[in-house]
Amino acid sequence: MKFKQIVTTVLISVVTAAASIFVYGRYIQERRPIVVQNESGIPVNYARYMPGTEGNANATPPSDFTIAAKAAVPGVVHIKTKINPRQINSPNRQRSILQDLFGDEFFGDEFNGGGGGRRYYIPGQMASGSGVLISQDGYIVTNNHVVADADEITVALSSGNKVYKAKLIGADPSTDLAVIKIDATNMPYLVYGNSDNVDIGQWVLAVGYPLNLDATVTAGIVSAKSRSIGINKSSSGRVNTAIESFIQTDAAVNQGNSGGALVNTAGELVGINSAIASPTGSYAGYSYAIPVNLVKKVVNDIVKYGNVQRAYLGVRYAPNSVIANMSDEQLKEAGIRRDVPGVQVTDVMPNSSAAAAGIKPGDVITAVNGVKIPTTAQLGEQVARYKPGDKISLTYIRDNKEYTVNNVIMRNLKGNTDLVKLTTIDRLGADLSDLSKEQSARLGINGGVLVNDIGNGILKKQTSMMPGFVILKAGSTTINNVDDLSSALEKQKSLRLTGFYPERGADIYYYNINTGSGATENL
Template sequence: MKFKQIVTTVLISAVTAAAAIFVYGKYFEGRQPGIFQNGSNDIPVNYARYMPGTETKSNAAPPSDFVTSARVAVPGVVHIKTKINPRQVTNGLQRQRSILQDLFGDEFFGDEFNGGGGGRRYYIPGQMASGSGVLISDDGYIVTNNHVIADADEITVSLSNENKTFKAKLVGTDPSTDLAVIKIPARNMPYLLYGNSDNVEIGQWVLAVGYPLNLDATVTAGIVSAKSRSIGINKSGGKINNSIESFIQTDAAVNQGNSGGALVNTAGELIGINSAIASPTGSYAGYSYAIPVNLVKKVVNDLMKYGSVQRAYLGVKYASPAAIASMSDDQLREIGVRRDVNGVQITEVMDNSSAASAGLRQGDVITKINGVGINGSSQMSEQVARYKPGDKISLTYLRDDKEFTANNITLKNLQGTTDVVRITNLDKLGADLSDLSKDEAASIGVKGGIKVNDINTGILKKQTSMVPGFVILKAGNTPVTSVNALSAVLEKEKNVQLVGFYPQRGGNIYYYNINTGGKGAEDL
C-alpha cells in the first residue's frame, strides 16, 4: 500500500512537471509576432522589419551610424560670436527742482543740473557671447536664434573648419519665434537643405549640430521625444495670444552655445533650429527643443523679403490647459469653456478679425486648420504662423457638439488689414505696450497712459534702464494716452524723451531719452 502511494505521488509529480514545462513553453518562450499589435488594425508588429507582401522595409529602421548625415550637416553649421559694447545709461529719475530753476527756467541749466537728461548716469560693461547658426543659401544667409544675436554691436561668423571668419550683418529678427537672419559676404557656401518637419515622427533618429560650450563643431544624436511642445519661454503678456511655441522635443544632448544650430534627420536635412533646453541647472538635463523647419522657412522668407515677419492672426483669445485646470465649473461656464473637449476653445473673438469674419463665437472649439488636426494652442499658433495676411484658410470647429467648416477665410494682420507691415519706430522700442484701461488709470490717479508690460530686444533695453511696470504719460511735450498716439510721435521725432512713473514706486517722475535713429533690434 505504501509502495502504491509512492508510485502515485511520483506519477502526479511527473504529470505536474510536464504540464509546467508545456505551459512555460507555450506562454513564456519568445512569441512570434502577429501582423498587428495592441488591438490595432493598422500598426504592424516590428514595423521596421515586417511589411505584408514584401521582405524589406524601411525608412523606419535605424541607420547603422550617422556618418553620412554628420558629413552633410557639419559644414553648413557655423559658429556665431557676438560683442555688446559698454554703454552709458541713466536711471531716469528726475532730480528735485531748485529755486533758481523756478526763477530762471530750465533752459538756463544743463541736463546734469535740471534732471531732464534722465538722472544719474552709469555704465553697463560690455559682454561677449557665442552660439550657432545654419547656412541656408550659398550666398551667405544664415538663420539663428534671436536670443543669440540680441543687442549685439558686432556679429562674427566662423565656418566649421575655423579657417574663415566673417563680419555678419543683421537682416531681421522675430522675437515671437526666437528667430533671426544674418548675412555674411561670401559665395559658394555649403548650405543645408530644408526637410519637412510635418513628416517628423516621434521615435525617429535626429542629430543636433552646433558649437556648445564654445567648443568646435559638435554632433550629438537622439530621438524625437514629442512634437508641438510648448514650454512657456515666450510670454506675450498682451491682449492676444501671439507667442509661438510648437517645438520638436528631442533627447539629443544640447548645451549653451547650441542655440541657433541645426536639428537634422538621418539624411542630413534641416528639420529644426535648436532653441532651448529644459534644465534646472542651465546645462543639458535630458531634453532639448527645436523650432520646426516649416515655420522657420516662412519666417526666414519674410525677413529676407520684407525685413519683418508678415504675421497673420485669427484674432481670438483662448483658454490654456493650465488656466482651464485652475478654474471652477462656474467660471468655465461663464466664458463658455468645457474640460472635456480636444481643440482650442475660444474665450473671445476680436472685432474686425479673421475669426469674426468667419462667424466664430465665444465657446466654439477650433479642431482643424486646412484639414490639419488641432489638439492644442501650440499647434494652432504654428499652423497660423505659416501664413501671411491675405492668405486664405479653412477652419473646422465645433459648436454645440456639431462640426462646421468655414472656407476661404482671409487672414489679417494685427491691424485688421492685409497690407504689408513695415518695421516702425514703435517696433524698434522692443516692448510689449498696452493702453491703460479707465479703471487702471483711475486706480493710479491719471487720466490715461501707456503701460510697459515687458521689454525685450530693442531701443528701450539698449538705451535706457526702464523696466516693466513703467507708465508712459508723455512723449516729448505730447501727452499720450494710447499706443497709437505714441507711435505717431515716434514717427515724427527721432530724439524723444519718454516721461512717466512707476505706480508701485510712488510718485517720482522718470525721464528716459531715446533716439529712434540709433541702434535697435533691426539696425545693427
C-alpha cells in the same frame, strides 16, 4: 602511484569541465531579450528593435549617422557676438510736491532732468552660439537670443579656415529666430526638410557648437511634438505674444547649440535648436527645436520684407496648461470644457479674421486648412505660417456640431491686409498697450501707454525702464494711446519719455532715448 595520479588528473579534468560548462551557461552566454506577456497575451520585446514591423518592410534602424553628419556639419556655423560697453540712463528725478503745485513747465530742464539724469555703464559682453547656412550666398538662420543686442557678429565655418563679419538682416523675438548674412559665395548650405512629416520616435541629429567646442554632432529621437514650454512668453504673462510649438528630442544639446541644426537621417534640416529643459542650465535629457516649416516662413519674410508679416486670427483662448489646473467649478463658471479636441475660444477681437469668419466665444477650433490642432501650441504654429492676405479654412465645433468656413482672409493686428513695416515704435523692443478707460479712471489720468514687457531693443539698450511703466508724455507730446506714441517717435529722434509706475505711487520718472539709426544699427 602513477595510477592514482592518473585518476586524480581525470577527476580534476571532469570537475573543471563541468564547472566551465556551468559557468558559461549561467554567466557568459548571450542574454536573450526580456519577453513578457501583456494583458492581450501578445509577447512584447523590450530589448531590441524588430525590423519590418507595422507593415514597413524597410523599417530598419540606421547602422550609423555618417551620411547625415557629413551633409549637415559643413552647413552649420559657429557664431560669436560682442556687445560693447554701453551707457544706461536711469530715471533722473522723481516728481516733487512743487511740480504738483506749479506744473512741470514752471521749472527748467535742469530741474526736470533734461540733462539726462544719472548714468551708469554696463560692461561689454562676449558670447557664442550656432547658425545654419540656408543659401549659397551666405544667408544664415539662428536664434534671436544668440544675436540680440550684438554690436559685432562674426561667423566661422566648420573648417575653421576663415572668419566672416556678419550683418543682421532681421529678427523675430516671437519665434526666437533671426537672419544674418555674410559676404560670401558658394557656401555649403542645408536643404529644408518637412517638419510636418517628423514622427515621434524618429532618429534625429543635433549639430552645433556647444560649450565653445568645434562642430559637434549628437543623436537622439523625437520624443514629442508641438511642445510649449513658456520660454518666449513675456514676463507680464500676456498670451499670444510668443509662438511655441517645439519639436522635443533627447539629442544632447548644451549652451552654444542655440541656433544650430536639427536634421533627419537624410541630412535635411527639420528644426533649429533653441532650448533645453534643465534644472542646472546644462543638458538634462530634453532639448527643443523650432520646426523648420515655421522657420521657412519667418526667414522668407525677413529676407523679402525686412520683418515678419504676421497674420493674426484674433481670438483669445484658454491655454491647455491653465485648463489642466482649473477645478470643475472654475471651468463651469468660465464656460470651458475640460476635454475637447481643439482650442476653446474665450473672446473674439472685433474686425479680426476670426470675427469675419463668424467665430464666437465658446466655439472650439479643431483645424486650420485641414490640419488638426488639438492644442493651443499647434494653433499658434499653424496661424504663424500665414501672412495678411492669405486665405485659410477654419473648422470649429459649436453646439456639438462641426462647421468649416472656407476662404477666411487673414489680417494683421490693425484688422487689414496691408504689409506691416518696421517702425520706430517696433524698435523700442517693448510690448505696449493702450490703457483702458477703467485703468485710466482708476489711476486718475486721461490715458497713456502701458509697458507690459521689455525685450531686445532701444529701451533695453538705453534705459533701465521696467515693465509696468505708464508713458504719459514723449518729449512735449501728451500720450493717450500707442498711436500718439508712434507719431511722436517718428517726428523726433532724441526725446524724453515721461511717466510713472502705478505700484510706486505718483512719482514721475524720466527716460531719455535716442532712436537714431546709429544707436540701433543692429536691432
